[in-house]
Amino acid sequence: xxxxxxxxxxxxxxxxYRAGVxxxxxxxxxxxxxGVAEAKRQAVVDAAAELRYRPNLIAQxxxxxxxxxxxxxxxxxxxxxxxxxxxxxxxALHSFSYHxxxxxxxxxxxxxxxxxxxxxxxxxxxxLAGSTLADDGIAAIVGETPFVNVCRRRLAGTASRIVVYNRxxxxxxxxxxxxxxxxxxxxxxxxxxxxxxxxxxxxFLEALAEAGVESDxxxxxxxxxxxxxxxxxxxRLLAAGHEFTAVFAGNxxxxxxxxxxxxxEGLVVPRDVSVAGYxxxxxxxxxxxxxxxxxxxLYEIGQAAVRSVLARVEGEDAALPxxxxxxxxxxxxxxxxxxxxxxxxPATPRARAGTAWKPVSGPR
Amino acid sequence: xxxxxxxxxxxxxxxxYRAGVxxxxxxxxxxxxxGVAEAKRQAVVDAAAELRYRPNLIAQxxxxxxxxxxxxxxxxxxxxxxxxxxxxxxxALHSFSYHxxxxxxxxxxxxxxxxxxxxxxxxxxxxLAGSTLADDGIAAIVGETPFVNVCRRRLAGTASRIVVYNRxxxxxxxxxxxxxxxxxxxxxxxxxxxxxxxxxxxxFLEALAEAGVESDxxxxxxxxxxxxxxxxxxxRLLAAGHEFTAVFAGNxxxxxxxxxxxxxEGLVVPRDVSVAGYxxxxxxxxxxxxxxxxxxxLYEIGQAAVRSVLARVEGEDAALPxxxxxxxxxxxxxxxxxxxxxxxxPATPRARAGTAWKPVSGPR
DNA sequence: CTGTTAGCGCATTCAA
DNA sequence: TTGAATGCGCTAACAG
Numbered sequence: 001x002x003x004x005x006x007x008x009x010x011x012x013x014x015x016x017y018r019a020g021v022x023x024x025x026x027x028x029x030x031x032x033x034x035g036v037a038e039a040k041r042q043a044v045v046d047a048a049a050e051l052r053y054r055p056n057l058i059a060q061x062x063x064x065x066x067x068x069x070x071x072x073x074x075x076x077x078x079x080x081x082x083x084x085x086x087x088x089x090x091x092a093l094h095s096f097s098y099h100x101x102x103x104x105x106x107x108x109x110x111x112x113x114x115x116x117x118x119x120x121x122x123x124x125x126x127x128l129a130g131s132t133l134a135d136d137g138i139a140a141i142v143g144e145t146p147f148v149n150v151c152r153r154r155l156a157g158t159a160s161r162i163v164v165y166n167r168x169x170x171x172x173x174x175x176x177x178x179x180x181x182x183x184x185x186x187x188x189x190x191x192x193x194x195x196x197x198x199x200x201x202x203x204f205l206e207a208l209a210e211a212g213v214e215s216d217x218x219x220x221x222x223x224x225x226x227x228x229x230x231x232x233x234x235x236r237l238l239a240a241g242h243e244f245t246a247v248f249a250g251n252x253x254x255x256x257x258x259x260x261x262x263x264x265e266g267l268v269v270p271r272d273v274s275v276a277g278y279x280x281x282x283x284x285x286x287x288x289x290x291x292x293x294x295x296x297x298l299y300e301i302g303q304a305a306v307r308s309v310l311a312r313v314e315g316e317d318a319a320l321p322x323x324x325x326x327x328x329x330x331x332x333x334x335x336x337x338x339x340x341x342x343x344x345x346p347a348t349p350r351a352r353a354g355t356a357w358k359p360v361s362g363p364r
Numbered sequence: 365x366x367x368x369x370x371x372x373x374x375x376x377x378x379x380x381y382r383a384g385v386x387x388x389x390x391x392x393x394x395x396x397x398x399g400v401a402e403a404k405r406q407a408v409v410d411a412a413a414e415l416r417y418r419p420n421l422i423a424q425x426x427x428x429x430x431x432x433x434x435x436x437x438x439x440x441x442x443x444x445x446x447x448x449x450x451x452x453x454x455x456a457l458h459s460f461s462y463h464x465x466x467x468x469x470x471x472x473x474x475x476x477x478x479x480x481x482x483x484x485x486x487x488x489x490x491x492l493a494g495s496t497l498a499d500d501g502i503a504a505i506v507g508e509t510p511f512v513n514v515c516r517r518r519l520a521g522t523a524s525r526i527v528v529y530n531r532x533x534x535x536x537x538x539x540x541x542x543x544x545x546x547x548x549x550x551x552x553x554x555x556x557x558x559x560x561x562x563x564x565x566x567x568f569l570e571a572l573a574e575a576g577v578e579s580d581x582x583x584x585x586x587x588x589x590x591x592x593x594x595x596x597x598x599x600r601l602l603a604a605g606h607e608f609t610a611v612f613a614g615n616x617x618x619x620x621x622x623x624x625x626x627x628x629e630g631l632v633v634p635r636d637v638s639v640a641g642y643x644x645x646x647x648x649x650x651x652x653x654x655x656x657x658x659x660x661x662l663y664e665i666g667q668a669a670v671r672s673v674l675a676r677v678e679g680e681d682a683a684l685p686x687x688x689x690x691x692x693x694x695x696x697x698x699x700x701x702x703x704x705x706x707x708x709x710p711a712t713p714r715a716r717a718g719t720a721w722k723p724v725s726g727p728r
Numbered sequence: 729c730t731g732t733t734a735g736c737g738c739a740t741t742c743a744a
Numbered sequence: 745t746t747g748a749a750t751g752c753g754c755t756a757a758c759a760g
Contacts, residue, residue, distance in 0.1 A: 007429060009507075011737060022747045027739060035745060057484045058425045059737030062752050065371060067422060069465075069485075077454065078646060078663070083447040090441065090468050094478075099485055101433075102466045104454050114458075120421045121433075121463060143373075227650040256650045263652045282442060283647055286591040286620045288627045299442070375753055386731045391755060399729060423753035426736050 008059075010051045019047040030055065057099075061122060069099045070309060071118030075106050075130040080282040081251070081298065085129050085150060088302020096310055098124075108132045115141050125309035127302075128152070135160050146312035148305045148320060153194040162305055162320050166196050169294040169325030170203025173276055174248060176292070176327060178211045181336035182246040182274060186219040188233045188258065190250040197222075200250050200278060218242055223254055230257025238265055245273060245336040252277035252284045252293055259287060259332070270334030280328050289331035296325055372423075374415045383411040394419065425486060433463045434673060435482030439470050439494040444646040445615070445662065449493050449514060452666020460674055462488075472496050479505050489673035491666075492516070499524050510676035512669045512684060517558040526669055526684050530560050533658040533689030534567025537640055538612060540656070540691060542575045545700035546610040546638060550583040552597045552622065554614040561586075564614050564642060582606055587618055594621025602629055609637060609700040616641035616648045616657055623651060623696070634698030644692050653695035660689055 012026040019026065021040050028036050029044040036044075047053075061067040072089055074082045090100050101123055103114040111133055118126065119142060126147035128138070138147060138160070149161040177185055187204050190197035201220065208215045219242055223229035230249055234257065237244070247262075249255035255277030262273055269275050269289060277284060280295035304321050311318035376390040383390065385404050392400050393408040400408075411417075425431040436453050438446045454464045465487055467478040475497055482490065483506060490511035492502070502511060502524070513525040541549055551568050554561030565584065572579045583606055587593035594613055598621065601608070611626075613619035619641030626637055633639050633653060641648060644659035668685050675682030 008737065013737085023738080024740080024747060024749095025745090028746090031739080037745065040746085054480070055484055056426075056486060056737055058422055058431060058486045059752095060739075061422045062420075062426050062754090063737075063739040065739095065752070077441065077451040078444055078448045080442055080444050080447065080646075083444065083450075084442040086447075086466075087441040087468060090466060094467070097481075099481065100466045102450075102454060102464050103458070104451060116418070117463065120419055122420060122422045227647065231650070253647075256647060260650050260652055260654070282444075283591065283617075283620060286595070286624050288624055288652060290624070372753065377753085387754080388731060388756085389729090392730090395755080401729065404730085420753055423736095424755075426738090427753075427755040429736070429755090 008056050010053050011056070012053075014051055015044060015047045015053055018051065019043040066124050066313075067122040068097065069101050069121065069123050070125045070127060070306065070313075071101045071103065071115075071121070071123035072127040073103050073105055073111060073114050073118070073129060073131065075104065077102075077104055079253075081253075081279060082129060084282070084298035085302045088299035089127050089306055090302075092303040092306035096306070098306075098310065112141060119143075119145065124313045127305045127309060146309050148308050150301055150305050151196060153191075153196075160320070162301055162308070162323070164196075164296055164301065164323045165325060166199035166296075167203035167206070169278070169296070169327070170200040170248075171207045172203075172325070172327045173278070173292075173294050174204045174207030175211070176329060177246050177248065177274065177276065177333060178207065178213065180246075180274065180333060183213055183336070184216065184219065184242075184244045185246045185248055186221070186234075186237050186242065186244040188221055188223050188230055188237075188247065188249045188254050190223065190225045190254075192222055197225075197250055204248060216242075219244055223250070223257075225251050225253060227253045227257040227260075230254025231261045232257070234258040234261035235264075238262075246333065247273060247275045249275070249277050252279045252281035252291060255291055255293070255332075256283070256287060259291075269332055272337065274333040274336070276333055284328070285330065287332065292330045292333040293328050294325045295328050297323055372420050374417050375420075376417075378415055379408060379411045379417055382415065383407040430488050430677075431463075431486040432461065433465050433485065433487050434489045434491060434670065434677075435465045435467065435479075435485070435487035436491040437467050437469055437475060437478050437482070437493060437495065439468065441466075441468055443617075445617075445643060446493060448646070448662035449666045452663035453491050453670055454666075456667040456670035460670070462670075462674065476505060483507075483509065488677045491669045491673060510673050512672050514665055514669050515560060517555075517560075524684075526665055526672070526687070528560075528660055528665065528687045529689060530563035530660075531567035531570070533642070533660070533691070534564040534612075535571040536567075536689070536691050537642070537656075537658050538568045538571030539575070540693060541610050541612065541638065541640065541697060542571065542577065544610075544638065544697060547577055547700070548580065548583065548606075548608040549610040549612055550585070550598075550601050550606065550608040552585055552587050552594055552601075552611065552613045552618050554587065554589045554618075556586055561589075561614055568612060580606075583608055587614075587621075589615050589617060591617045591621040591624075594618025595625045596621070598622040598625035599628075602626075610697065611637060611639045613639070613641050616643045616645035616655060619655055619657070619696075620647070620651060623655075633696055636701065638697040638700070640697055648692070649694065651696065656694045656697040657692050658689045659692050661687055 012023045016023040016026045026044050029041050074086055093100050105111045105114040129150045130153050131149055132153045152161055189201045221233045223233040247258050249258050255275055258275050267273050277291050277293040280293045284291040284293045308318045308320055376387045380387045380390045390408050393405050438450055457464050469475040469478040493514045494517050495513055496517045516525055553565045585597045587597040611622050613622050619639055622639050631637050641655045641657040644657045648655040648657045672682045672684055
């Protein structure tokens with residue numbers, strides 16, 4: 001049933017034999033332990049090189065009780081948002097000679113089983129991106145294994161979470177809009193069961209309040225962080241006849257959808273309506289017009305998560321850093337038009353318009 | 365030095381004791397082996413559940429000689445192109461109860477060391493995305509470990525490669541452009557040391573040839589698959605005064621750059637110039653205008669890669685599937701204008717134009 | 729069918 | 745400093 005159980009071609013025993021020392025000494029040398037005669041050390045190193053020795057980490061792990069591996073759970077690697085985080089984590093791990101065991105999972109249940117799988121693999125620590133589980137829920141299944149949350153989707157619990165000052169970021173962005181003369185600003189927020197969505201919306205509202213601008217509940221709509229969702233939300237806004245001169249989308253993907261929806265209506269950005277996003281996603285600078293947005297240092301956040309987890313793996317009690325955001329003003333935002341209701345130009349007739357924005361986007 | 369070498373809280377010995385059987389029997393039951401009395405089976409299952417037993421895969425691996433793990437190397441997880449592939453691989457692996465050890469690496473050297481690391485971890489197989497290494501080079505370092513290449517960047521070697529009919533895809537897309545009346549079509553190709561780039565360019569040229577349209581070398585420029593590169597390439601094309609009514613970019617990212625460059629010149633797509641991309645990236649349907657492109661089933665390719673690798677891990681000699689592409693006609697392509705040289709509308713003055721396309725895109 | 733005996737490859741006591 | 749012995753948790757012959 002089992003074809004060929006591959007055995008290690010060369011082990012420390014081979015090296016020991018060749019170098020004329022004991023396996024224990026080989027182990028010491030290979031692991032950089034002190035207290036080995038230089039002559040033997042060299043002999044071992046040479047032998048290992050000549051034999052093209054490749055350490056068996058699995059064996060090392062079992063013997064040492066630590067796997068040199070960190071597990072990461074990502075909701076959807078196909079989106080550059082998560083991809084950036086993933087990249088940061090992977091590269092940081094690499095620099096510490098740790099390995100990355102990756103799992104993707106969206107539903108809470110999938111997350112739980114993914115966690116379980118990762119733990120079976122004896123990961124030393126965990127980086128959870130976009131988790132929907134609460135801290136205690138996670139702790140219940142991971143036990144002592146250190147973990148840190150990044151961009152979590154749960155409102156409660158900050159103990160394990162790297163926080164990004166999203167409220168401040170949203171506030172700054174909104175102030176920018178206000179400074180351009182916008183008063184009726186629509187906000188497309190992400191799912192409100194997610195911490196980030198709520199934070200950004202709150203920041204938005206705070207900025208309005210501090211400027212003495214009354215917020216119109218009708219101008220706040222919820223979507224799902226997808227381009228499709230942003231498109232639909234904007235269409236709803238438009239259809240409802242709400243007047244607004246700017247749209248602040250909770251992320252760049254939704255902003256992109258908004259741009260498309262506005263275009264469909266013959267509205268020109270930023271002449272008729274300003275649009276802003278959030279995240280400074282990989283494509284934000286290349287939209288037309290390039291998108292005003294708020295940069296979240298995802299890559300750096302990923303790195304910080306790793307540092308924090310590894311520190312705890314080493315037994316140190318690492319504090320979780322927080323991250324500020326940075327406003328990126330580009331061309332999708334401009335001065336508010338004097339008339340509140342944006343003027344339309346006749347939409348260009350399109351034969352294929354009906355199918356144009358079908359969700360052909362992602363793979364699968 | 366070593367804080368707490370975590371030991372397994374509950375092992376098969378504990379279960380054996382509790383269920384009143386031998387560890388071997390526990391192992392059998394847990395691994396679903398046949399030939400165990402139902403009574404004992406049940407006892408073991410119950411004991412395991414009560415003790416909340418979590419198998420130690422590391423130990424299993426060491427004992428069985430197989431790690432239930434596949435390694436994947438990705439050039440850049442922050443791009444949805446690679447992300448889609450990654451997602452396909454991960455999910456397929458998951459469905460086979462395999463794990464994914466991920467490594468990112470761009471330079472050949474990084475790739476080599478990444479491979480080495482993965483092998484130290486005793487991965488059962490490898491999926492290499494966008495590899496710059498030749499088959500024999502890879503084999504030299506992985507030995508017997510099965511591997512498959514996906515979207516490789518090397519021209520030579522198809523033995524390990526899942527091929528996508530990119531030439532046919534490019535041909536079909538070009539025919540579409542030709543059918544719209546375009547005769548002077550610019551092509552922004554990817555790096556010509558990459559198989560995909562060459563294939564697509566060749567498909568482009570073939571379609572022109574079969575239509576009896578002479579190709580103009582001046583209309584073919586090389587870029588690096590990035591948005592920034594597409595922007596710059598298009599600007600070069602424009603600056604050189606080349607006349608063209610359509611642009612076929614080697615991938616969607618470059619197409620997006622092209623859209624921006626054309627916009628900067630006051631050219632309207634598709635009225636003045638048609639633009640087409642390749643990949644059907646996650647944002648393609650949401651550009652303005654939505655991008656005509658060629659879909660590559662990346663997710664499915666990832667899955668196929670997994671099936672193939674795992675089959676070989678099992679000792680079967682799996683053939684590598686090939687994939688066709690699908691033309692996605694959207695709104696960025698339209699009939700060619702009668703006059704060859706596209707007409708411009710005065711570019712709108714922009715204060716921030718200079719900084720607008722700075723490479724603020726990726727993280728890092 | 730089931731238990732006993734050996735390892736898997738390496739780290740790590742403990743003596744020497 | 746170094747080597748011999750023991751074990752990490754589990755699988756896999758081998759007997760019984």
